Amino acid sequence: MRYILIYFLLISIPCLSQKNETPIYLPTEESLSSRETPEWYGYAKLGIFIHWGLYSVPGWATPTTTPDKVTDWKAFYKSNPYAEWYSNTLRIEGSPTQAHHTRTYGKDFNYYEFAAMFNEQNKIWNAQKWVSLFKEIGAKYIVITAKHHDGFTLYPSRILHPFMEKALINSSRDLIGELQDETRKQNLKFGVYYSAGLDWSFYSSPITKIWPDLFKSMPQSVSYTAYVDNHFYELIHRYKPDVIWNDVNFPANGDMLGIMAELVNHNPNVVFNNRWTSGLSKQTIINLTDFETPEYVVNDSITERKWETCRGIGYSFGYNQNETDQHLLSSDELVDMFVDIVSKNGNLLLNVGPRADGSIPENQLKRLTDLGSWMKLNSEAIYDTKPWKIPGAILTDGTRVRFTQKKNSLFVILLDQPKSKTLFLPNIAIPKESKVTQLAQRNISLKWNRKNDGIEIILNSSQDNFASVVKIDMQP
Numbered sequence: 001m002r003y004i005l006i007y008f009l010l011i012s013i014p015c016l017s018q019k020n021e022t023p024i025y026l027p028t029e030e031s032l033s034s035r036e037t038p039e040w041y042g043y044a045k046l047g048i049f050i051h052w053g054l055y056s057v058p059g060w061a062t063p064t065t066t067p068d069k070v071t072d073w074k075a076f077y078k079s080n081p082y083a084e085w086y087s088n089t090l091r092i093e094g095s096p097t098q099a100h101h102t103r104t105y106g107k108d109f110n111y112y113e114f115a116a117m118f119n120e121q122n123k124i125w126n127a128q129k130w131v132s133l134f135k136e137i138g139a140k141y142i143v144i145t146a147k148h149h150d151g152f153t154l155y156p157s158r159i160l161h162p163f164m165e166k167a168l169i170n171s172s173r174d175l176i177g178e179l180q181d182e183t184r185k186q187n188l189k190f191g192v193y194y195s196a197g198l199d200w201s202f203y204s205s206p207i208t209k210i211w212p213d214l215f216k217s218m219p220q221s222v223s224y225t226a227y228v229d230n231h232f233y234e235l236i237h238r239y240k241p242d243v244i245w246n247d248v249n250f251p252a253n254g255d256m257l258g259i260m261a262e263l264v265n266h267n268p269n270v271v272f273n274n275r276w277t278s279g280l281s282k283q284t285i286i287n288l289t290d291f292e293t294p295e296y297v298v299n300d301s302i303t304e305r306k307w308e309t310c311r312g313i314g315y316s317f318g319y320n321q322n323e324t325d326q327h328l329l330s331s332d333e334l335v336d337m338f339v340d341i342v343s344k345n346g347n348l349l350l351n352v353g354p355r356a357d358g359s360i361p362e363n364q365l366k367r368l369t370d371l372g373s374w375m376k377l378n379s380e381a382i383y384d385t386k387p388w389k390i391p392g393a394i395l396t397d398g399t400r401v402r403f404t405q406k407k408n409s410l411f412v413i414l415l416d417q418p419k420s421k422t423l424f425l426p427n428i429a430i431p432k433e434s435k436v437t438q439l440a441q442r443n444i445s446l447k448w449n450r451k452n453d454g455i456e457i458i459l460n461s462s463q464d465n466f467a468s469v470v471k472i473d474m475q476p
Contacts, residue, residue, distance in 0.1 A: 033287040044140035049351035051317035084318030125358030137372030141189035151201030191243025331370035343402035381411035426454040
């Protein structure tokens with residue numbers, strides 16, 4: 001009788017807690033929906049995404065276009081610019097990837113034979129170098145692919161694949177564990193990506209167009225559902241991630257709510273992305289998750305709900321040897337995009353696609369270090385900020401500006417070099433005691449005055465290489 005009473009007490013309340021104690025969440029929509037998004041995520045602004053796996057060995061794709069510009073999905077998949085989709089593109093008859101694979105490795109070379117090559121090449125990888133680099137450029141969290149669509153895990157999982165040898169489907173080295181240890185040692189947040197909706201080791205027919213192939217190819221068998229559930233519980237207990245980044249839905253009969261409750265109870269600071277559909281309504285997914293995930297797209301306006309643009313520096317997430325500078329964002333474009341995202345209440349999850357040995361291609365590295373140099377001077381306008389009343393404006397001389405705010409400070413970020421030293425900002429009223437400075441030149445105050453319905457600021461003749469930041473410090 002006592003146990004029955006306890007059971008009914010558990011299911012009748014959204015979460016259990018004692019005063020000043022961490023709540024205990026139940027695997028129910030009601031309980032999990034009562035959870036608030038941890039503050040750290042909203043203030044972090046910049047994360048690093050890492051796509052690394054068997055596809056990093058060939059490192060090959062056709063750099064055609066980014067997915068936000070696709071008009072013909074059949075053509076897109078046949079010449080897929082995503083190198084991490086190598087296994088799928090390889091199986092499409094007549095694809096450039098298939099022709100390259102036959103020329104380079106032979107027609108009978110199985111994709112999963114790359115496992116031995118990947119394990120050998122990544123022996124020289126050093127987690128400390130990665131994390132130090134990402135911290136240096138200003139990232140606050142790191143998310144790595146624990147399992148991508150090809151099914152290969154970057155750690156030696158104890159969950160047996162029902163019909164593949166362990167050596168072909170699991171890394172021999174615990175790459176996830178080593179990165180997690182170093183990430184936390186350097187005081188960054190750690191996250192894992194997991195492809196629950198697609199796994200080509202379970203489904204061999206290639207995806208050739210977005211409808212209906214993509215959704216037809218999602219495994220729904222009892223064995224796959226159990227496989228995914230157990231992987232998630234394994235990841236939770238091994239690594240207690242701060243971010244769970246699920247991709248392409250979740251098996252309809254999977255233990256999604258149990259997984260979420262288990263992780264939240266182990267790590268109250270965890271955040272979940274929104275790609276979990278699993279047959280649930282859009283509003284239910286919004287209630288259960290913490291942020292939206294547009295891919296290669298930036299929102300047009302400020303949204304109350306947190307969001308995170310994920311994208312590669314180039315056209316691909318995985319390493320693609322065919323990408324040149326013309327396929328990558330310039331450093332200036334990268335800074336501008338990042339600022340634009342932050343001004344609208346978003347985060348940027350910027351992808352790095354390493355080679356199989358863990359080295360980061362030089363053209364990607366250049367963009368990362370340039371972003372880091374800008375952040376060293378201007379991060380005050382990024383971290384811990386909130387959107388202003390509008391995200392930005394175009395001034396009369398054509399200069400694009402974005403706004404962020406923090407406490408009593410308003411930051412005006414110039415995405416273009418103004419044509420004049422005199423910067424007029426309309427519809428802004430600030431106290432006469434306000435101090436105006438340029439962040440990259442911290443000791444120099446800028447002259448300003450009220451004019452018409454706004455303020456006029458006299459800029460220093462020396463401008464930054466990328467976006468210049470003007471700080472308006474308004475006295476309380």
